[in-house]
Amino acid sequence: MTDEELIALYFDRNEEAIRQTDRQYGAGCRALSCRIVNSREDAEECVNDSYFTLWQQIPPKRPQLFAAFLHKIVRNVSLDKLRRDGAWKRGGRVVRVALDELIQVAGYEDVESSATASELGAAVDRFLRTLPQRQCNVFLRRYFYFEDRSEIAHRYDISPQTVSVELSRARKKLRTYLTQEGYL
Amino acid sequence: MRSSELLESLDHVREDLLAQSERPMERKRPWLKTLVAACLALAVGAGAICAAIYYAQRSSTIPAQIPDTTVPAPSSPQNQDDTAQDPVLPSESILIPPQSSEPALPQPEDDTDTTPSEPSEHDMMPDPDLSLRVADCFGFDGGAVTNVCMDLAGSFTPNVLWDSATEQKMPVYQNLSFLGHGAPGVFLYASEMDEIVQSMTDWLDAEIVEKEIRRPSDLGLDEQFAVTDATPVLMRVTTTRGEIELTGSNVLTVRFTPPLTPFDDYEQNSFASRADTLLELADHYSQHLNEALGFLSSPPGVALSVQGYAGAKQPVTTCYAWQSSDGPDAVSSLVNHDLNRLELHIDEQNRLTDIRYVNYPVVKLGDYDAISYDEALQKLEQGQALSLVDEKDVKGGKLTRDVVADVSLTYRPTESFLCAMPFYCFLVELEDQSNVPEGTVQYGQFYVPMLDEAALEDYPGSGF
Numbered sequence: 001m002t003d004e005e006l007i008a009l010y011f012d013r014n015e016e017a018i019r020q021t022d023r024q025y026g027a028g029c030r031a032l033s034c035r036i037v038n039s040r041e042d043a044e045e046c047v048n049d050s051y052f053t054l055w056q057q058i059p060p061k062r063p064q065l066f067a068a069f070l071h072k073i074v075r076n077v078s079l080d081k082l083r084r085d086g087a088w089k090r091g092g093r094v095v096r097v098a099l100d101e102l103i104q105v106a107g108y109e110d111v112e113s114s115a116t117a118s119e120l121g122a123a124v125d126r127f128l129r130t131l132p133q134r135q136c137n138v139f140l141r142r143y144f145y146f147e148d149r150s151e152i153a154h155r156y157d158i159s160p161q162t163v164s165v166e167l168s169r170a171r172k173k174l175r176t177y178l179t180q181e182g183y184l
Numbered sequence: 185m186r187s188s189e190l191l192e193s194l195d196h197v198r199e200d201l202l203a204q205s206e207r208p209m210e211r212k213r214p215w216l217k218t219l220v221a222a223c224l225a226l227a228v229g230a231g232a233i234c235a236a237i238y239y240a241q242r243s244s245t246i247p248a249q250i251p252d253t254t255v256p257a258p259s260s261p262q263n264q265d266d267t268a269q270d271p272v273l274p275s276e277s278i279l280i281p282p283q284s285s286e287p288a289l290p291q292p293e294d295d296t297d298t299t300p301s302e303p304s305e306h307d308m309m310p311d312p313d314l315s316l317r318v319a320d321c322f323g324f325d326g327g328a329v330t331n332v333c334m335d336l337a338g339s340f341t342p343n344v345l346w347d348s349a350t351e352q353k354m355p356v357y358q359n360l361s362f363l364g365h366g367a368p369g370v371f372l373y374a375s376e377m378d379e380i381v382q383s384m385t386d387w388l389d390a391e392i393v394e395k396e397i398r399r400p401s402d403l404g405l406d407e408q409f410a411v412t413d414a415t416p417v418l419m420r421v422t423t424t425r426g427e428i429e430l431t432g433s434n435v436l437t438v439r440f441t442p443p444l445t446p447f448d449d450y451e452q453n454s455f456a457s458r459a460d461t462l463l464e465l466a467d468h469y470s471q472h473l474n475e476a477l478g479f480l481s482s483p484p485g486v487a488l489s490v491q492g493y494a495g496a497k498q499p500v501t502t503c504y505a506w507q508s509s510d511g512p513d514a515v516s517s518l519v520n521h522d523l524n525r526l527e528l529h530i531d532e533q534n535r536l537t538d539i540r541y542v543n544y545p546v547v548k549l550g551d552y553d554a555i556s557y558d559e560a561l562q563k564l565e566q567g568q569a570l571s572l573v574d575e576k577d578v579k580g581g582k583l584t585r586d587v588v589a590d591v592s593l594t595y596r597p598t599e600s601f602l603c604a605m606p607f608y609c610f611l612v613e614l615e616d617q618s619n620v621p622e623g624t625v626q627y628g629q630f631y632v633p634m635l636d637e638a639a640l641e642d643y644p645g646s647g648f
Binding site (some may be wrong): 141 | 185186187188189190191192193194196197198199201202203204205206208374375376379
């Protein structure tokens with residue numbers, strides 16, 4: 001089933017939409033959630049909550065890129081769970097490592113930013129578009145999808161060391177960019 | 185700003201970028217870079233120089249603190265037993281780059297960032313599109329390579345046969361650890377160290393008593409190497425069964441207190457065949473280490489170095505190159521041997537005092553043309569080799585192919601240099617044999633770069 005056909009089911013309020021979504025995208029969603037919440041049961045719960053959110057958002061929204069739209073919901077729901085539990089450091093290994101890595105961008109002071117998440121996100125979006133494609137992709141696979149280095153390496157047919165180097169360079173550039181933009 | 189805020193902000197990245205990341209990327213055809221030569225220029229950046237270099241073509245004084253480079257007669261099993269007087273090589277590479285300006289680090293092919301920035305140790309060299317022919321590379325019998333092994337302190341064991349008749353590329357690697365500590369994005373982070381320590385502690389069936397973490401700022405390294413305190417330099421954990429130490433550059437040491445007999449966790453209990461026994465021991469311990477190290481993905485094939493005591497009760501280091509049965513090709517195995525090493529340290533009572541696993545993170549720079557064995561011999565005879573040994577100390581007082589006893593292929597990654605690249609290592613018999621144990625022969629090691637001159641700009645010494 002194409003994404004357009006799937007979205008049409010949502011617009012028709014046909015519950016088959018959820019079943020089809022799960023059939024086509026469920027495995028990826030559960031994997032993403034599990035990497036975040038570090039528990040299969042919690043991941044299952046998060047994915048179910050994500051489907052509910054999806055059902056509520058479509059309509060009126062009509063996403064152009066259904067998979068990416070869904071992944072954002074899953075990620076948000078899963079990170080929310082970590083936040084609610086006060087358990088950032090009990091998240092999946094890559095989440096913990098990603099937090100450590102991003103300290104190099106954010107700085108070591110434990111002070112909340114004055115910018116909103118959407119302002120910061122827009123800035124990061126602008127920044128990512130300045131990067132070479134591979135570097136941008138590697139950055140997103142790591143910090144959006146929380147994939148580990150070997151998974152990313154396999155995806156793009158590069159070595160894990162190359163992944164590390166790309167991430168390092170991207171983080172340095174991001175820090176410079178955010179500093180120039182006044183976020184740091 | 186908190187790092188968690190950054191993570192959460194990615195929720196607002198637009199979906200087209202996410203969708204783009206899902207798609208596999210087409211491999212770009214690399215294009216030739218004239219900076220290949222500059223990339224391989226062995227200039228010192230911020231690294232430290234730990235040893236003097238001595239050119240075979242010149243008569244210079246060997247600094248008193250540098251020991252003679254001696255090895256026992258190669259490639260014979262009886263030299264691997266406890267009574268072999270294994271030499272101790274200088275702790276650092278014998279290579280010294282010219283003390284000129286910093287190397288012009290190459291720019292990646294697809295980096296459109298034009299903002300001037302200081303050269304980064306992480307700038308990566310794209311793979312150059314150079315065909316590489318290593319047929320008839322070196323050997324004693326008309327070109328077939330018979331001896332490919334480690335270049336560690338002490339003796340070595342030929343264990344990899346490499347068919348030079350088959351076209352093979354000679355990879356060169358950028359040594360990412362050359363700055364020594366915690367380059368961001370490359371080395372271990374605190375959470376990763378925690379995981380490894382916990383895994384090792386579980387394996388030891390011990391409990392953690394105390395934990396110490398040293399960060400770059402503690403050692404004044406943050407300004408020197410532009411690293412942040414997110415990357416620990418050192419984590420030292422005291423457990424009820426010994427001490428575990430991890431450095432940010434992927435060196436794991438486990439010290440047993442009290443020392444274990446080498447076969448404490450192992451079935452076999454005789455030294456009937458020391459080499460085979462120790463290789464099995466390495467295999468045994470490496471399984472545990474592979475589990476503990478997890479994502480470090482120790483490649484198959486680890487060089488085992490055993491520091492123990494010979495009959496004379498002096499510390500010696502015996503090294504065994506070791507490769508698992510499903511290892512990759514010979515050259516990769518060799519490089520992996522040198523860059524990922526398992527060491528067992530044994531005391532006078534043959535008790536295992538500690539295990540040390542060393543992992544050098546590297547990035548492949550590219551594949552390069554190699555010179556043949558005959559060409560390398562010519563360079564040796566013309567004095568274009570690198571060594572700590574004076575030519576006048578060679579048997580007969582002159583470097584000729586007649587005094588070459590053996591040759592091997594070796595990679596030399598060091599902390600001082602940017603590259604891990606291949607060398608011909610010639611063993612040359614020395615004139616002075618007066619201070620060696622009976623039955624052994626003293627040799628000096630002379631290194632000739634295996635790469636074509638065109639790739640070795642600014643190499644120390646003329647002719648390269």
